[in-house]
Every structure is written in structure tokens, then in C-alpha cells.
Amino acid sequence: MAPADNSAIPAAMSQAAQPFWKTKTLEELSLEEWESLCDGCGRCCLVKLEEEETADTYFTDVACFMLESHSCQCSDYEHRKKHVPDCVTLTPELVRTIDWLPPTCAYRLVAEGEDLYWWHPLVSGDPSTVHSAEVSVRGKVKADDTQIADGEWEDHVVRWPMRVPKKARRK
Template identity: 50%
Template sequence: MSAVKPKPFWERPLDQLSRDEWEALCDGCGQCCLHKVEDEDTGEIYHTNVACKLLDLKTAQCSNYAGRRKFVPDCMKLTPETAGRLSWLPPSCAYRLRAEGDPLPDWHYLVCGDRDAVHRAGMSVAGKVISETVAGPLENHIVWPYGDDGDFDDDDDEDTGENPWAVLPPDRKD
């Protein structure tokens, strides 16, 4: 009789992960590195196609991860405590998924073994965004809102199957 094989670390509760395991959860999509705009009256969060100045636009990786807070003081540090509370985290975020008790998607590199799967699945911002250094007013770059329930649109009647991270042109009036 063989011993029971332990669960992969990414299936354990977030508060049981080592620092290296925590860091390994990130799929490298870069979505959390996009600027958001909050409506002061409603509190609604609007996502933009404008990336942090440290994001490599071709790879969706931070160009100075270790020193990022020195150059971007408001860069959010995710923790097991905050991962499930930040409604602006994309619904596909591994930290959010695990905080909510959900499994990682099939395209996550820890599941499939392929770091580029996130890009092929269309979940990465690589090649789809611009840098804050050239963007101008963020309000001109709003591409989508979504609420706390993770819905990507206002139409709850049907799932369109559209990629929620596809960038809309800044002048689109949807």
C-alpha cells in the first residue's frame, strides 16, 4: 500500500504557504499592474489599459520586482489576508481564486507546466497595454469595469465567452 500523496502547495490554504510558494502562485499575467480609476461618488472601480512604469509591456513582468516599492511606493503588497478582500483583483488571479477556495485555471503554469500558457489563453496584458509614462489622463484609457461579484459586464443573462481582458480602444463608448 502506498502513502497518500500530499496536495500540491497551490491547493493548500494561502496562510500555509511558504514565501517561495506564495510568490510562485503568481501566473505573470500583469493585470494587477494596470492602473485603476475609482468613481468618487459610487466607489466603482474602472480598469484602464495603462500599466505601471515598471511593467515590461512585452512580457507582462515587473522590470524591478525586488525594488518596486522604492520607485512605486503605492505598489500593493498582496498578503493572504488581503487577497480575498481586494475586489479589483481580476477574477482569474491565483491569489484571489485560492483565497476564495477555488482551484487554479487549467492555463496556470503550476497546473499545466507552461509559463507561456497565460499568454496563449489571452489572460496576460503582454502586448495589450501602454505605459503610464506615455498615457496621459487615465480617464481616457478606461477599458472596463467589473464589480465585487467578478462579473465583467452588466448583462447577467448570458455568458458571452468573451475574453474580459481584451483591451478596448480608449474612445469606445460601451
């Protein structure tokens, strides 16, 4: 028997075997696909400071008061804008223009044509791998934004949200 000749397989069939984040642009995603890209790390819920002179953005280890620090989920995601009017709602355009999305962020990765990490729930099939890979903010948040006084914010600047933890690196 001769080996199968895969050159005759239509492109549409080979694309169908690929996960949606490899075959669609951010603009082509359904709402369900868009929401599923969020890995639940909570990094985007950390308070960020912007230096006025340079417009550089700095992460803190302070989370929005709406973030449940153990689950790394918003306590009222659907109505978060009522409680936090300046909460950023990601869009494909924003994903491509803001500079503070962590290097592990699936929205950023898809926009850049990169694959998701092994620990992403869409790849692993397990929402807890984002925590076991030490990507999430679980155990790293020192306070919520209602607990920090003026003048104390700079004491909470951290670099880890813009880094890929050793446990999380590509295998």
C-alpha cells in the first residue's frame, strides 16, 4: 500500500482541524470565542500607574477591588462598568495599541500571530493551569485599590506582570 497523499486535502479541511485562535483574526471571533481567550490570570486587573512625562506604564501589586484574589475573577464582570467606570474593555483595536498587555496575554498573542501557552485553559483543558504555572495574580496581590493611600502607590510598583514565569514558559 502506498502512503496517503495529503496534498489533495482541501485547505478548508486542514484549517478546520486547527483551533479558532489559529485560524481567525481577533475581529472574526464570536463573543464566546473572544471571552474564552481570557485565561483568568487577573494581571489586567492590577492597578497601573502612568508616568506623566513619558507616558510609561507601570504595574502595581494592587488589584481592583472587584477582583477576587483567589479565583482571579471579577466579582461582577457583567456589571463591572457600573462599579468601575474606567475599567478597560478590550477590543481588537485596543489590543493592538495598548502597551501594557502582559506577554502571556492570549489577546496579545493572537494579535501577534503567536500560539497560546501550554497552560492556557483552551490548550490544557483545565482552568487551574494558569495558577499552577504561576501566571495568575493568585497569592501576589498585596492590597486592593481601596486600601492604598495617596503617596503610597509608587511603593507597590512591580515588574513581574510583564514577565513570563519560569514554570509558564513554552515546553
